[in-house]
Every structure is written in C-alpha cells, then in structure tokens.
Amino acid sequence: MTDDTLRRAFAQDVLTLRQAGVRPVVVHGGGPQIGAHLDRLGLKSSFLNGLRVTTPETMEVVRMVLSGKVQKELVALLNEHGPYAVGLSGEDGRTLTAVKRYAEVAGEPVDIGLVGDVARVNTAVVRILLDSGHIPVISSVGRGEDGQVYNVNADTAAGALAAALGTRILVVLTDVPGLYADWPRSDRIVDRIGAGELERLLPTLNGGMGPKMEACLRAVRGGVGAARVLDGRAPHALLDGLAGVVGTGTTIER
Numbered sequence: 540m541t542d543d544t545l546r547r548a549f550a551q552d553v554l555t556l557r558q559a560g561v562r563p564v565v566v567h568g569g570g571p572q573i574g575a576h577l578d579r580l581g582l583k584s585s586f587l588n589g590l591r592v593t594t595p596e597t598m599e600v601v602r603m604v605l606s607g608k609v610q611k612e613l614v615a616l617l618n619e620h621g622p623y624a625v626g627l628s629g630e631d632g633r634t635l636t637a638v639k640r641y642a643e644v645a646g647e648p649v650d651i652g653l654v655g656d657v658a659r660v661n662t663a664v665v666r667i668l669l670d671s672g673h674i675p676v677i678s679s680v681g682r683g684e685d686g687q688v689y690n691v692n693a694d695t696a697a698g699a700l701a702a703a704l705g706t707r708i709l710v711v712l713t714d715v716p717g718l719y720a721d722w723p724r725s726d727r728i729v730d731r732i733g734a735g736e737l738e739r740l741l742p743t744l745n746g747g748m749g750p751k752m753e754a755c756l757r758a759v760r761g762g763v764g765a766a767r768v769l770d771g772r773a774p775h776a777l778l779d780g781l782a783g784v785v786g787t788g789t790t791i792e793r
C-alpha cells in the first residue's frame with residue numbers, strides 16, 4: 540500500500556473481482572503511513588507482540604491516518620472507474636466494537652494503551668453496501684462500549700469481519716511470501732496448515748506474524764472457508780492468489 544504501482548494493481552484486482560460477480564470487502568491498515576506521520580510529529584512509537592503501543596496522542600494520529608488518509612486514497616483509486624467504493628471506519632455504523640487488548644510477555648499481561656481487540660461486529664452497513672453493488676473499504680479503528688476509540692490491528696479487524704460476514708475466503712496481503720517455517724530463516728514457506736496445527740504454533744510466532752495468523756485462525760474457526768497469506772509485493776498478488784497460481788503464499792484450512 541506504500542507503492543503506487545502495487546496499489547493500482549491491487550485496486551484493479553478488486554474491481555475485476557467485482558465485475559466477475561464476487562463481492563469483495565476491503566479492510567486496510569497503514570502501519571508504515573502511521574509511522575511516517577508520527578515521525579513527522581516527532582512522536583516515538585514501539586511495538587509489542589506485533590501491536591503498536593498506543594497512547595492517546597498516538598491514537599489521534601492512527602485514527603487520522605487510517606480513516607482520513609489511507610482509506611480516502613484507496614477509495615479514490617477504486618473509484619477512478621466508477622462510483623463503487625465507500626469508505627467506512629470501524630467506528631461507523633458501530634461496525635467494530637472494540638475491547639482493550641493486552642500484550643503478553645512471559646505469560647504476564649502488559650498494558651499497551653489504546654489497543655483493541657474486536658469484541659463484536661455489526662455487519663449491517665457492510666451488507667447494505669454489498670447489496671447495493673458497492674465495495675466497502677474499512678479502516679481498523681473501533682469504538683469500545685466505554686466510549687474509547689481503539690487501535691485495532693488490521694489483520695485482527697479483517698479476521699473478525701470475515702467471520703461475521705461468513706465470507707468464503709480471507710486474503711491477507713503482507714510483505715513476506717507467506718509463513719516461514721523456520722523463522723528467522725526464510726528458506727521454507729508453509730504451503731498449507733490446518734487450524735489445529737496453527738493453534739499449537741501460535742505461541743511461538745513473533746512480530747506481526749502473530750496477530751496475522753491469529754486472525755486467520757479466528758476466521759476459519761468462525762466459518763470462513765479458508766484464509767490465505769500472500770506476498771503483497773508481487774503485482775496482482777490478489778488475483779493470482781485467488782486463481783491458485785502455484786507457489787503463492789500460505790493457506791490456512793479449517
């Protein structure tokens with residue numbers, strides 16, 4: 540999403556899917572864009588368990604960048620060929636109700652501020668948009684029942700939405716070719732993995748792969764047909780991945 544050519548190829552893929560009768564829902568993050576904006580403001584930020592430690596000041600930037608910048612750019616790109624895409628924050632229509640999430644270090648919970656997990660999904664507005672032929676584009680910001688706005692990891696938001704909508708497939712685009720079997724070594728990619736095996740593997744995963752695989756697990760456990768982690772650095776990764784081009788990514792099966 541930080542490379543214009545890749546972003547355009549992604550938008551084309553989404554539009555091609557829509558034209559083919561698929562009803563895509565786009566959930567986006569924007570970690571690098573948030574990082575760049577925090578730098579510009581001279582604000583420091585750090586990650587724990589792949590999650591950004593989020594102060595109220597950081598939250599303001601996260602919300603602004605995700606719902607105000609990354610989302611609007613993506614919507615504009617999708618709408619170059621027609622009035623298809625509609626941007627929604629997880630806050631809108633109470634799509635994502637969040638609950639405070641803690642990191643875990645040595646089995647102990649660690650407070651990482653305004654980071655949220657998805658407690659509940661309200662699919663009403665998303666379904667209205669899908670039924671009217673639109674492409675919902677959703678940012679991973681949620682509101683808690685406590686009135687607080689929470690920073691939700693984009694993979695977490697996508698996994699929860701996929702399960703709530705009962706989608707056929709969850710596709711996760713990232714910056715590696717898939718799940719490395721022997722991380723930090725990168726010579727072997729896991730082709731496919733079942734939910735049970737992934738659950739056992741989950742505590743050993745670090746960095747952003749933790750929330751990503753947890754989201755895939757949540758999706759398939761929640762009834763989604765399959766989840767696929769694909770290398771978003773390859774142009775048209777989305778269409779190639781769905782077409783089952785051999786050697787692409789990691790598939791998480793029920």
Ligand SMILES: Nc1ncnc2c1ncn2[C@@H]1O[C@H](COP(=O)(O)OP(=O)(O)O)[C@@H](O)[C@H]1O
Pocket residue numbers: 568570589694712713714715717718719720721722744745746747748749751
């Ligand atoms: N087993 C693993 N396989 C692949 N990547 C891993 C693994 N463990 C940790 N990672 C890290 O997770 C990163 C992907 O997560 P993240 O940075 O959150 O991506 P995104 O921004 O796409 O959500 C990779 O770039 C890699 O550094």
Ligand SMILES: CC(=O)N[C@@H](CCC(=O)OP(=O)(O)O)C(=O)O
Pocket residue numbers: 567568569570571573589590591601654655679690691692693694
């Ligand atoms: C809690 C948490 O870590 N939130 C993420 C939200 C954006 C995101 O997930 O963006 P990517 O998909 O580009 O990583 C963050 O603040 O970076």
